[in-house]
Amino acid sequence: MTEETLEIRGFRIFKGYLDTAEQAALVEAIRGVVRAAPLFSPMTPYGKPMRVRMTSAGRYGWVSDRRGYRYEERHPEGMAWPPIPGEVLAVWGDLVSHARMPDCCLVNFYDADARMGMHQDRDEADFSWPVLSVSLGDEGLFRIGNATRGGKTESHWLQSGDVVVMGGDARLTYHGIDRIKPGTSMLLDAPGRINLTCRVVD
Numbered sequence: 260m261t262e263e264t265l266e267i268r269g270f271r272i273f274k275g276y277l278d279t280a281e282q283a284a285l286v287e288a289i290r291g292v293v294r295a296a297p298l299f300s301p302m303t304p305y306g307k308p309m310r311v312r313m314t315s316a317g318r319y320g321w322v323s324d325r326r327g328y329r330y331e332e333r334h335p336e337g338m339a340w341p342p343i344p345g346e347v348l349a350v351w352g353d354l355v356s357h358a359r360m361p362d363c364c365l366v367n368f369y370d371a372d373a374r375m376g377m378h379q380d381r382d383e384a385d386f387s388w389p390v391l392s393v394s395l396g397d398e399g400l401f402r403i404g405n406a407t408r409g410g411k412t413e414s415h416w417l418q419s420g421d422v423v424v425m426g427g428d429a430r431l432t433y434h435g436i437d438r439i440k441p442g443t444s445m446l447l448d449a450p451g452r453i454n455l456t457c458r459v460v461d
């Protein structure tokens with residue numbers, strides 16, 4: 260159900276890709292992931308807590324602590340990550356590839372005052388695979404920068420149901436979430452935003 264597709268600096272933004280029922284089904288599936296692998300608050304390698312809480316599904320999950328950013332086969336509490344929900348894989352299949360499925364679906368939960376600083380996603384082995392992002396819940400202000408840190412940026416409010424494909428030259432472009440706008444979606448029971456990013460890891 261894509262309403263329109265935008266392209267900003269090579270980021271393909273499918274506005275309203277998921278309808279309300281599809282969004283609700285994804286939220287249910289993610290609740291299952293969180294029951295199996297609870298959200299945790301990662302530390303940056305510099306010892307500062309990250310503002311988002313996160314968990315993962317798939318063969319690998321993304322973690323961060325004093326030892327650095329990396330993928331691990333186990334949650335910090337020791338359990339294996341649950342499988343990536345079929346609803347998420349379906350979006351990947353439609354927009355990226357049927358030939359290879361992602362190894363990791365990172366789940367980021369933003370509460371009303373969470374944000375994510377500008378960064379590149381570069382812990383994966385093969386940058387020819389895009390990162391696919393799904394937004395659920397309150398709107399988030401997505402900032403898109405450049406191939407190196409700094410410089411002029413462009414921003415776009417990501418809404419519930421929007422899907423972004425970050426591939427090609429945009430794969431290593433800096434990006435982040437400046438803030439969310441609590442109360443802009445009724446999808447979740449409380450203010451907040453969920454973002455899913457699917458990644459091919461190795």
Ligand SMILES: O=C(O)CCC(=O)C(=O)O
Pocket residue numbers: 365367375380392394399401417434435436454456
């Ligand atoms: O929350 C978002 O929309 C982006 C998340 C992100 O960039 C990441 O998890 O690497």
Ligand SMILES: [Fe+2]
Pocket residue numbers: 378379380434
């Ligand atoms: Fe990212």
